[in-house]
Amino acid sequence: MRCDLCETAMVQMYCDTCLINLCKACVGEHTFSDESKKHEILRFQKSTPFYPGCTSHDKKRCEMFCNQCHIPVCVTCVASNQHLGHELSKILEVLDKKKEKIMKEKNKLNETIFPVYQSIASEVQNRISQLEKEYGDLSTAITKHGEHWHREIDKLVQKLKADVEEMKTTQLHTLQKHLDEVNMKISDINDEIESADGALDSYDISTVLSVTPNVDQYKDLPQKIEPPSPKFSLGGIQDEELGKLFGSLSSISVQSEEHGYNIKTTQKSPEASPVIKQLLDQPQTVTTIHTEHRKLHNVTCLNDEEIWTCGDGSTMKLFSINRGSLLKSMRTKTGNSPQDIAMTNSGNLVYTDHWDSTVNIVKNEEIQTMIRLQNWKPLYVCSTSTGDLLVTMNSNDYKQSKIVRYSDSTETQTIQFDDQGRPLFSSTDNPYNFCPKYISENRNLDICVADSGARAVMVVNQAEKLRFRYTGHTPTPKNNLFRPRGITTDNQSHILTTDDKNHCVHIIDQDGQFLCYIDCRVNEPEGLCTDSKDNLFVAQYRNKQVKKIKYLQ
The missing domain is CATH 1.20.120 (Four Helix Bundle (Hemerythrin (Met), subunit A))
Structure with missing residues (x-):
């Protein structure tokens, strides 16, 4: 809203006598222009009603509304015969x-x-x-x-x-x-x-x-x-x-x-209503799986019985959930540590190799390179409901970050800037602290990113517009600043993200409203995933354990 006098500066003040919006520079000019009036100058606030100008009488504001003509009218309009006999209402x-x-x-x-x-x-x-x-x-x-x-x-x-x-x-x-x-x-x-x-x-x-x-x-x-x-x-x-x-x-x-x-x-x-599960008052640890990775980074469900894990080192491991036993090991193609792992809709394991600038898929015990990047390095990956892959990545100089959608190996979408051309995601110039950005797709097709560098969960819709930023909830269990790491969603469209500094998992709804914390004595939680029954699996960084947690009724 602009000043009614200069028509250029932003509105800061308001003359309640003349119903005129003013900037600070124009207050004096207005008050001296008609000294016959006692001008009551007030500070303009967002909640101050902005009465529309009258189309019939210049410099008059409309405080009434003609119900018969369906237009705002000013005091002069009311006094004239133009609306004689018409039913009038206060415009507010x-x-x-x-x-x-x-x-x-x-x-x-x-x-x-x-x-x-x-x-x-x-x-x-x-x-x-x-x-x-x-x-x-x-x-x-x-x-x-x-x-x-x-x-x-x-x-x-x-x-x-x-x-x-x-x-x-x-x-x-x-x-x-x-x-x-x-x-x-x-x-x-x-x-x-x-x-x-x-x-x-x-x-x-x-x-x-x-x-x-x-x-x-x-x-x-x-x-x-x-x-x-x-x-x-x-x-x-x-x-x-x-x-x-x-x-x-x-x-x-x-x-x-x-x-x-x-x-x-x-x-x-009631029979036509979708099944809605309520959050448990006290989430419960169902089982704990010891992975023996040097440092555990992420976990992904192959099915309701088996999970893949990855950490420091070149080996990805498949475990039985119920028995906690190691079923299979798979070494990366280059011997580098995988940055992230995910499962495709067809049940194949996908992993990112940050230092090799590749995204790879495991088919029939063989590793195939799906995507090889130029001038960019992949970070984290997830598979969407349509079978596409979403990959977060940094530029080679680590000064830019973006999300790229791939159908098979073809790039179909890039998400990097907001409507004003500003970067959506954090960046750095330190190759050894490249601001983790775990990624997941919600059931409403929103793209959810745990941007550790920004200390926020960024949620973007299909049209690439930022829906909201979740920056944590206070008080936190350990009274530390919110720092999200892993992220996943469930069948209720909840968004779950780990907070390694507060040793807990935050649960928010699809619109970013905080619901609750999951504690369950998790220690430095990082990656996480859910199975088809909405059980939560949390990878713990230093103690190398995966906890299976029941948090819904």
Whole structure:
């Protein structure tokens, strides 16, 4: 807001007599311009109502609102015959009612519509993954059937497999287009919510009056796309035609169901509600696993029975959770210590080699280099719900940090700066203290980074916008400054991060609100992960132990 006189400086003062906003430099000019009035100059505060200017009378502020004309009006307007007989209200009362309506609309978007679109996106993505598997099984079946035939029918086999790929491409393209449309709606809804938040935080009445969240346009949900499962019908040897002898593919068509999705309201039945687990008042240590790493850095779940660990040294170790026994060891390709480890959706181990500038994957006991960086060094890695990899990294001079998303080995997204072009993440010029940045993806697809150098958890949405920074909660168990290390999420969309200086784990919700600490006598906790049942595994740096902790009912 600018001074009404000079129109350049920021508002610092306010004349309650003339209803004029002023900067400090213009206060004197205003008070001497009309000495007939007793000017009451007040300090301008954020909560000071900013009355809109009257469109009919220059330099008049509107303190009333004409309910019939639906416009703000000033005292001169009221005194004139222009609004004679019209019902008038105090504009601050209109403001309160407008904000109440905006709040209700925002709650509808947050509580009913936005979750449905998220669910639709997840459902479509799961169907894409299922189709990938089904079409893979289909290709395998055709190949095995073709092995029983002579070489003369190889061309027919290849033709059918090509048909399968074409059909798969058609269906996946349709589903991906559908997913893109749903994600675009989700982005629009986010914009509506942000606009509503801005109006709710604003005391500029004109701004608030101009905001009207359009909830109705999102109530008409998209058609439900339901591609049929592919089938392959085997032919019998008694058939006459070669194509019938070998087999044929059933025709496909993608079906659209106009009312396939429904918005669930707060009146939904208890059976339709998602399972929500409550936090335990006293988290419990279930078991402790001794890893014998020199210093333990991270842990990741292969499944609910086995965990991979890494620390100082070139060896990554696989342990049985229940027995605590070592099942397998895997040495890195270069002999360097792995900076971080993670599991892909297909169950393969991925690790970063900071000093070799590579990201590597272990397949069938063999290590393959997936990504080799130029001028950057990888730090920490996680696998997303779509099978992508998110990698935090530093530049070779350690003065820049960023997140890069990879699909297979192809870079598809970079997150480094905020809307004002400022770096989102901390950096350093010390190669031996490169500000750890563990990373995880939440169920709402937010990207969560434990930025140790910034002493904050940074949460960025899919559109690369910073949603919030969590900088700890006081009092802390050891009264030390918050320093996050490892980070993970669970099925409740909680964000969990270790705090090695306070020897605990912080739990916050998906919007950054502190929920509780987990202590359980953890010592210098670093990396952590959760399994499918929301059990927490915490890697302890110096004592080289992994604790399995139950923290949800």
